[in-house]
Amino acid sequence: MNTPQEPTETQRNFFQDVHEVVRLIPPGRVSTYGAIAHYLGARHGARMVGYALIAAVPARGLAQVPAQRVVNRNGLLTGRHHFSTPTAMQEALETEGVQVIDDQVQDFKNVFWDPARELL
DNA sequence: GTGTTGACCCCCC
């Protein structure tokens, strides 16, 4: 009978939603995929969040989304390899005031910014 | 159309 013409969440504004949250990340702070996913409902898993950032890379000329402020749960710059340069992410974070050593965010616990906790 | 990987995280042993 009725055919499910309803688009999937990804087809919806999920990508744009992630971009908006990442854009709200204040300078000098970093967020995590799980935190963002959890803020959005944690239904698609953190993996999709990272995928959404791929489409948000400023190198593509799309919306300026500070994807460099998004790191993994370990505070490691997992997505540095996806940037224009392997050091672009680290350079950007250090410019923001975030100290990064060996692709690892120092004092990650302090610079960690949780949208569902502070943004609310 | 099927199979595999992926900017990951959580649960179980």
Added chain:
DNA sequence: AGGGGGGCCAACA
């Protein structure tokens, strides 16, 4: 306390 496996949805080959 540490280690291993499964899960989530989507895009690419």
